[in-house]
Amino acid sequence: MLGRTYDAQNCSAARTLEIVGERWSLLIIRDALFRGMSRYSQFERSLGIAPNILASRLARFVEAGLMKMSPVSEESEVSEYLLTEMGKELGAVVVALTAWGDRWAAPKGAPVIYEHLGCGGTVSPVIKCRACSRELKSEDLVVRPGPGTRQKSPMVN
């Protein structure tokens, strides 16, 4: 019932949450993206997640195209889980979540700092206008129907 109701939300944020909205999912992606993890045992140790949940999340990522399985070496039967381009592009989501949490839910200060590998600068998520290059706040944005809007419903987003 819940799932079907979500399906009715013609919204890319809702669809993304459909794929990675469960919290463990984004934590697995975070570890793969920014902590160099690729093996089942690494995720298990890092997250303390129940084996059946971890296995089902990884299988779902492979099925959805976020990760692909690959043997660790030619001789090995152990596989690792490597992020695809689709998976790697979730970096902006993880960085945006982290920045918000650093500001509003980290009373002892940021647990980790994301740095630019090239110059050592700290990084921030920014909403940028592609036309005028300004950095925008939420109140600077308006929403208009895109090409994927359904015509029949007046409340689509």
Added chain:
Amino acid sequence: MLGRTYDAQNCSAARTLEIVGERWSLLIIRDALFRGMSRYSQFERSLGIAPNILASRLARFVEAGLMKMSPVSEESEVSEYLLTEMGKELGAVVVALTAWGDRWAAPKGAPVIYEHLGCGGTVSPVIKCRACSRELKSEDLVVRPGPGTRQKSPMVN
């Protein structure tokens, strides 16, 4: 059990997901931020969400400081739910989720377009280096311990 395990994750992304990770939560925030909604009845109509779930989410937002309740007018007993600064700053998370979904989970094209109110340009989420102003990809980032890192665990993030 699950909750306690999450608590062990000293990570701002995990803490943010603790507050708004449940999918309905971010859809409510989206409607408040970008569709001008503030009343219980508006969220209910927009999302088709069960009344008890919607009521508990809104109450949780007020408790967490993401929203505040305010009477619609001096004479009215009806309240509206207004985003605080803390809530408004989730805009970058919603835009990042939407951009990813537009690219990877919207076969018919983006359901909505976010535009810059000032100039009509389309917007993108960007990870920006605060030192050199470059726009970065996930692979351009490294993670180092921040001030809120616990010392005792070798695997904190």
